[in-house]
Amino acid sequence: MREPESSVRNAIAQFVGVIARHELTSGNWPALLQFIQQMVQSQNAPERQLGVYVVSVVSSVAGDQLLPHLRHFLHLFSSTLDDTSAPAAFHTIQALTNFAPLVGQENMTEFQALLPKVLVAIKALLTKDEDQAAESMELFDVLAECEVALLVPHLRPVIQLCLDISGDKNLGEIVRVKAITFLGYITRLKKKYIMKNKLIVPLVSAMFSVACSESEDDSCLGFFGGEEGEGGSPVHAAAQTLDACALHLPPDKLLPCLMSHVEPALKSGVPHQIKGAYLAIAMVAEGCADTLRHKHLHPLLQCICHGITSENQLVRNSALFALGQFAEHLQPDISKYHADLLPVLFNYLTQVRDYNVTRKLA
CATH class of the missing domain: 1.25.10.10 (Leucine-rich Repeat Variant)
Structure with missing residues (x-):
């Protein structure tokens, strides 16, 4: 967390994800979830960004292990998606993309409620980093392929966004x-x-x-x-x-x-x-x-x-x-x-x- 170089912090986060894939299954690392929650809720922007990045990395390699905590993460994501001036919103969308194939009926409403904010975040990314905007749109592909029911209530504005971009x-x-x-x-x-x-x-x-x-x-x-x-x-x-x-x-x-x-x-x-x-x-x-x-x-x-x-x-x-x-x-x-x-x-x-x-x- 105190590492000044962002590339080193990101490498550490990826290493954490590899360990989490093995340790979270057996419940051996409760401190990780506490750390993530603390970082994501931090008032310090770099800490908040790091916390969301860790979630995006861990969810890409150990999404099943985080699934019991998905509802809590979705609640936290509602605020990190608003942070469109920092990479936190982009990493939040990455995490949502990783979680999308795992969402069940119990979390569908909370997940759907985030999609309007996802659209706002992607529009903001278009003015700052088009590559990140394109990568964020992968969420739509995953939802259409795996859980189209999650996408349908917001499909019209998603299509309109794609028409505008095209x-x-x-x-x-x-x-x-x-x-x-x-x-x-x-x-x-x-x-x-x-x-x-x-x-x-x-x-x-x-x-x-x-x-x-x-x-x-x-x-x-x-x-x-x-x-x-x-x-x-x-x-x-x-x-x-x-x-x-x-x-x-x-x-x-x-x-x-x-x-x-x-x-x-x-x-x-x-x-x-x-x-x-x-x-x-x-x-x-x-x-x-x-x-x-x-x-x-x-x-x-x-x-x-x-x-x-x-x-x-x-x-x-x-x-x-x-x-x-x-x-x-x-x-x-x-x-x-x-x-x-x-x-x-x-x-x-x-x-x-x-x-x-x-x-x-x-």
Whole structure:
């Protein structure tokens, strides 16, 4: 506690956690719980911060052993979450994340009562340490996966926070990808909640806006590949979330909203807007296949062919990607348009060949 170096104090706290994993099981270390309580309730900020950090470390390796004292910890956390100007709030959220899979009916009400304060703390972290904010949002993932009942009463503001983060271009990619990925995950998990609470329109609108934004990997279209999940750019994450929307939400609810964005974007003349439109229709091709085949295929193929002939490389590549997705998911109907598609593709391939020949001769 009196160690002046924070790195040393943190190392000691981690060592305490390893010992606690073995000693608390047999009840051999009652002084540790007394120490934690004393530190967490201290009026001295560094002591309070250390106490919460010890709880976060011990709960990560010996959460089961602390479970009998969870209600008391939750009561203490109500005050440490208010300390948003110090790391105490962040470490409190870490501890809550560790405890989340262990919460039973007897502690559910107390745990749920802390979630509004968690949201406030994360908003504060966004202005100070985006990496900590992103790590704190792991709590939402754990609750959705393990104890979604804990999250449901506060799911609407959690989703709104993620929508706000995803659309804030002043924030870094890590925290934005974290927010966007959660939106896709919760759509797969709670599609009825999304529909009942009329969240399809704001969700699709937010993802389309991100899809239309500039990305460092635009030149090589890296956002079109890769595995689903976190990582990559916000554009890639938004594409995956649109895919989740198409797979889990009714097409008659999803497509009208999406097409209201796609049509003006295709007519805008702005390459990134057009790219976003092609990316969006490409990512919903699998989930909305039947509706697209029967109601939208011909006009969309015309738009795609127009994009393939564009002089802008980003637009061309985006249109080609959309055509590839359509060819994979909209069979056999798309084959009927071979007379329209093949000349466009052959012309494109001829241009690519001529360009490569010219480069070699230069």
